[in-house]
Amino acid sequence: xxxxxxxxxxxxxxxxxxxxxxxxxxxxxxxxxxxxxxxxxxxxxxxxxxxxxxxxxxxxxxxxxxxxxxxxxxxxxxxxxxxxxxxxxxxxxxxxxxxxxxxxxxxxxxxxxxxxxxxxxxxxxxxxxxxxxxxxxxxxxxxxxxxxxxxxxxxxxxxxxxxxxxxxxxxxxxxxxxxxxxxxxxxxxxxxxxxxxxxxxxxxxxxxxxxxxxxxxxxxxxxxxxxxxxxxxxxxxxxxxxxxxxxxxxxxxxxxxxxxxxxxxxxxxxxxxxxxxxxxxxxxxxxxxxxxxxxxxxxxxxxxxxxxxxxxxxxxxxxxxxxxxxxxxxxxxxxxxxxxxxxxxxxxxxxxxxxxxxxxxxxxxxxxxxxxxxxxxxxxxxxxxxxxxxxxxxxxxxxxxxxxxxxxxxxxxxxxxxxxxxxxxxxxxxxxxxxxxxxxxxxxxxxxxxxxxxxxxxxxxxxx
Amino acid sequence: xxxxxxxxxxxxxxxxxxxxxxxxxxxxxxxxxxxxxxxxxxxxxxxxxxxxxxxxxxxxxxxxxxxxxxxxxxxxxxxxxxxxxxxxxxxxxxxxxxxxxxxxxxxxxxxxxxxxxxxxxxxxxxxxxxxxxxxxxxxxxxxxxxxxxxxxxxxxxxxxxxxxxxxxxxxxxxxxxxxxxxxxxxxxxxxxxxxxxxxxxxxxxxxxxxxxxxxxxxxxxxxxxxxxxxxxxxxxxxxxxxxxxxxxxxxxxxxxxxxxxxxxxxxxxxxxxxxxxxxxxxxxxxxxxxxxxxxxxxxxxxxxxxxxxxxxxxxxxxxxxxxxxxxxxxxxxxxxxxxxxxxxxxxxxxxxxxxxxxxxxxxxxxxxxxxxxxxxxxxxxxxxxxxxxxxxxxxxxxxxxxxxxxxxxxxxxxxxxxxxxxxxxxxxxxxxxxxxxxxxxxxxxxxxxxxxxxxxxxxxxxxxxxxxxxxxxxxxxxxxxxxxxxxxxxxxxxxxxxxxxxxxxxxxxxxxxxxxxx
Numbered sequence: 009x010x011x012x013x014x015x016x017x018x019x020x021x022x023x024x025x026x027x028x029x030x031x032x033x034x035x036x037x038x039x040x041x042x043x044x045x046x047x048x049x050x051x052x053x054x055x056x057x058x059x060x061x062x063x064x065x066x067x068x069x070x071x072x073x074x075x076x077x078x079x080x081x082x083x084x085x086x087x088x089x090x091x092x093x094x095x096x097x098x099x100x101x102x103x104x105x106x107x108x109x110x111x112x113x114x115x116x117x118x119x120x121x122x123x124x125x126x127x128x129x130x131x132x133x134x135x136x137x138x139x140x141x142x143x144x145x146x147x148x149x150x151x152x153x154x155x156x157x158x159x160x161x162x163x164x165x166x167x168x169x170x171x172x173x174x175x176x177x178x179x180x181x182x183x184x185x186x187x188x189x190x191x192x193x194x195x196x197x198x199x200x201x202x203x204x205x206x207x208x209x210x211x212x213x214x215x216x217x218x219x220x221x222x223x224x225x226x227x228x229x230x231x232x233x234x235x236x237x238x239x240x241x242x243x244x245x246x247x248x249x250x251x252x253x254x255x256x257x258x259x260x261x262x263x264x265x266x267x268x269x270x271x272x273x274x275x276x277x278x279x280x281x282x283x284x285x286x287x288x289x290x291x292x293x294x295x296x297x298x299x300x301x302x303x304x305x306x307x308x309x310x311x312x313x314x315x316x317x318x319x320x321x322x323x324x325x326x327x328x329x330x331x332x333x334x335x336x337x338x339x340x341x342x343x344x345x346x347x348x349x350x351x352x353x354x355x356x357x358x359x360x361x362x363x364x365x366x367x368x369x370x371x372x373x374x375x376x377x378x379x380x381x382x383x384x385x386x387x388x389x390x391x392x393x394x395x396x397x398x399x400x401x402x403x404x405x406x407x408x409x410x411x412x413x414x415x416x417x418x419x420x421x422x423x424x425x426x427x428x429x430x431x432x433x434x435x436x437x438x439x440x441x442x443x444x445x446x447x448x449x450x451x452x453x454x455x456x457x458x459x460x461x462x463x464x465x466x467x468x469x470x471x472x
Numbered sequence: 473x474x475x476x477x478x479x480x481x482x483x484x485x486x487x488x489x490x491x492x493x494x495x496x497x498x499x500x501x502x503x504x505x506x507x508x509x510x511x512x513x514x515x516x517x518x519x520x521x522x523x524x525x526x527x528x529x530x531x532x533x534x535x536x537x538x539x540x541x542x543x544x545x546x547x548x549x550x551x552x553x554x555x556x557x558x559x560x561x562x563x564x565x566x567x568x569x570x571x572x573x574x575x576x577x578x579x580x581x582x583x584x585x586x587x588x589x590x591x592x593x594x595x596x597x598x599x600x601x602x603x604x605x606x607x608x609x610x611x612x613x614x615x616x617x618x619x620x621x622x623x624x625x626x627x628x629x630x631x632x633x634x635x636x637x638x639x640x641x642x643x644x645x646x647x648x649x650x651x652x653x654x655x656x657x658x659x660x661x662x663x664x665x666x667x668x669x670x671x672x673x674x675x676x677x678x679x680x681x682x683x684x685x686x687x688x689x690x691x692x693x694x695x696x697x698x699x700x701x702x703x704x705x706x707x708x709x710x711x712x713x714x715x716x717x718x719x720x721x722x723x724x725x726x727x728x729x730x731x732x733x734x735x736x737x738x739x740x741x742x743x744x745x746x747x748x749x750x751x752x753x754x755x756x757x758x759x760x761x762x763x764x765x766x767x768x769x770x771x772x773x774x775x776x777x778x779x780x781x782x783x784x785x786x787x788x789x790x791x792x793x794x795x796x797x798x799x800x801x802x803x804x805x806x807x808x809x810x811x812x813x814x815x816x817x818x819x820x821x822x823x824x825x826x827x828x829x830x831x832x833x834x835x836x837x838x839x840x841x842x843x844x845x846x847x848x849x850x851x852x853x854x855x856x857x858x859x860x861x862x863x864x865x866x867x868x869x870x871x872x873x874x875x876x877x878x879x880x881x882x883x884x885x886x887x888x889x890x891x892x893x894x895x896x897x898x899x900x901x902x903x904x905x906x907x908x909x910x911x912x913x914x915x916x917x918x919x920x921x922x923x924x925x926x927x928x929x930x931x932x933x934x935x936x937x938x939x940x941x942x943x944x945x946x947x948x949x950x951x952x953x954x955x956x957x958x959x960x961x962x963x964x965x966x967x968x969x970x971x972x973x974x975x976x977x978x979x980x981x982x983x984x985x986x987x988x989x990x
Contacts, residue, residue, distance in 0.1 A: 029716060055747075102588065124834050149715060157711075271589055343585075346589075350589070
């Protein structure tokens with residue numbers, strides 16, 4: 009029985025105008041998105057290669073003097089990822105550069121130097137965008153009149169003149185919608201993959217295939233949830249016009265309204281101090297330290313490392329750095345908390361759940377940045393220890409560690425390949441899968457709850 | 473007759489569920505959006521005040537002309553609350569240097585304290601209007617003809633002596649007068665949120681800006697009503713019309729802008745600014761090398777084998793401030809500056825060639841994006857809105873152009889007063905009080921002063937001097953705001969919107985003339 013119903017539903021949708029129009033739109037977006045991804049990814053890669061070469065030659069210049077290696081700022085820059093075609097995880101709005109030395113991890117920057125500052129950044133045209141904006145809409149468009157429409161046409165009362173359980177009808181409709189929408193997803197993804205493989209942008213490695221499969225599974229659940237929302241709008245109303253309006257509002261709520269309120273919640277519910285207040289506190293601490301420093305703390309003589317005053321200077325510089333570091337690190341923690349709390353609020357929208365799941369599975373976006381930020385702190389300690397060991401071996405060095413200047417520590421040349429370099433380590437699969445569990449359970453609860461209401465309402469639905 | 477039908481439609485619409493839902497949507501979305509934008513503006517204003525006070529303080533402490541490098545802080549415009557444009561991409565301040573042309577504003581980029589928050593999808597008032605009003609326009613117009621036909625009322629209407637075009641105009645007006653109140657309500661609500669905030673006051677220029685924005689919004693609304701009517705006239709069934717309408721809506725509002733954005737990047741490529749920086753660094757190194765050579769040359773001329781300083785502060789872009797130095801040192805710096813500062817300007821020109829090329833690339837790419845996004849009326853509307861609110865790329869580029877012109881004025885001032893060749897460029901000490909090396913040694917031996925124990929004349933210290941009077945230095949100012957510039961800039965787009973509306977109207981009329989009302 010279920011099979012007959014399902015086939016009927018699928019046929020009904022496949023021949024409908026909405027399927028044809030949305031199919032064209034979805035395919036267009038997939039193809040254009042992929043075609044624009046290719047050159048921008050190539051360019052990002054070229055830039056990254058050039059950037060890395062520049063970093064390497066800088067390192068070579070620095071290696072003439074171990075202290076310069078340790079105290080000068082190094083920048084770690086996130087490399088472009090081929091899996092950004094699945095989802096960019098909002099990476100273009102997130103920090104992509106972190107500045108550090110052997111003494112401290114200083115700050116992060118949202119630089120994205122390949123973006124045009126004269127253009128308002130758009131949303132990335134990747135698969136996740138097509139699913140979360142276009143296909144979620146299309147799903148609602150398929151589902152809104154599944155029941156109220158049939159009622160208006162009178163076909164639903166005809167159907168129930170047969171001995172069909174209502175639950176089966178409902179399941180048949182749901183499965184029909186999900187399958188039809190998923191067929192668009194499959195066609196789109198396969199087309200996109202073909203284009204990518206032909207242009208040899210991505211290699212079909214095991215990792216990438218797992219990511220694609222995981223994306224399809226996540227998409228399946230989002231589409232199911234959206235279809236349930238549409239069915240709910242359909243069983244709640246007598247006329248399909250009203251169900252359409254409700255569906256539209258639901259979509260706007262999930263895609264536009266809830267995400268758009270995020271900054272509001274961040275500012276009002278999870279406020280953090282202003283950046284310039286922190287800056288003022290740092291300046292004040294700086295002034296205090298300077299005022300209370302022993303005379304001669306700022307004296308220097310490059311030619312004479314062992315000058316006694318360099319000890320004072322190193323001491324003062326270390327205190328100044330610690331003053332700034334403690335204030336900034338506390339502020340960064342506040343920023344991260346504010347951001348994470350706000351994300352929890354936006355979880356109300358299934359689109360946000362979908363986005364965060366993608367981020368988790370791809371190990372990208374905020375998670376990637378945070379992982380690097382934390383890993384860099386570990387690396388910095390190792391880097392410092394390396395420098396410390398090097399300095400200890402140098403008998404000429406007075407061993408007064410100054411975090412900013414090349415005055416009173418070893419000036420020996422080091423081999424470039426001896427210098428520790430931070431390399432990014434991607435999050436492991438176990439890590440990625442365990443971090444989607446939370447979002448996944450929320451989505452599942454959401455779906456079950458709403459479907460429960462749909463079933464309940466439909467049992468009492470007046471089909472006449 | 474036209475008025476009668478329009479009024480009937482208006483009353484029917486008022487009591488419909490779509491009207492109530494549309495109204496509620498505005499009521500929910502606008503406050504959130506406006507509060508965020510107002511917060512952003514307040515923060516921008518606060519940063520502006522802090523930065524300006526700091527710049528002023530620095531300006532008032534200047535003691536030598538080589539420190540005259542005005543910091544320009546851009547005042548945020550209150551209209552940015554309504555349309556953010558590219559405001560979040562831009563900084564708010566910059567220090568004007570001789571060694572480099574001002575390219576883009578730096579300083580606190582964006583307005584949020586937590587840069588991570590930019591990762592959240594966030595839209596401004598003009599986007600809300602663009603999204604909601606177009607949706608409402610389509611929801612009200614998609615079944616304009618189809619539903620009347622399905623219900624059979626259309627046949628009835630044409631039994632009376634109503635011409636088809638009159639019927640069409642009446643229908644159109646009916647929707648317009650239904651939706652304009654919602655639009656008006658949105659504007660009043662948002663303006664109220666702004667006006668009720670005590671820290672924001674609007675000038676008449678800003679009020680006119682809001683009224684113009686409102687008028688353009690009505691025009692935009694009409695275009696979407698006409699799109700809905702066209703779809704309705706071309707469809708046989710309401711269900712077809714709604715599906716086509718909504719999918720076109722998603723296409724026009726959510727897909728075309730992004731497609732234009734990414735396609736423009738593929739069509740016209742720009743190299744990242746990092747690459748420009750590599751070239752600039754090279755020029756800087758070249759300049760530094762030449763300066764070193766000149767340094768040696770002047771030392772030889774003066775017959776000294778080193779330049780010693782008693783009290784010297786140095787910094788970027790030619791800043792030198794020194795006191796208590798011997799005559800040879802002062803003369804050395806004077807001669808060096810006479811050569812170095814004009815050379816700095818020459819190098820600025822060389823650097824500008826690279827920067828200009830990059831900037832032209834940006835502009836070209838942005839231009840392509842603009843033209844491509846004209847496919848969507850909502851983008852035309854957004855472009856007009858950001859032009860009216862002075863947050864468009866063009867208005868930023870104009871501002872930067874003004875700063876570059878100001879730099880020329882400042883250079884002319886330096887040259888006119890022959891400051892590069894003067895001692896005043898790096899010291900306030902009276903040249904008559906400069907002592908030669910020989911004289912200094914003689915006096916030190918005679919015990920007139922004791923440099924070893926810091927027993928020196930007071931005029932050897934910077935604190936002895938008061939800041940310069942810089943009243944005659946040209947100041948940066950922008951001409952008083954008026955709307956003619958913004959209006960001129962958006963004129964073409966407004967005409968485009970009107971032309972699109974007219975074209976759609978003609979299509980609807982020609983289709984409807986042949987419409988089978990049975």
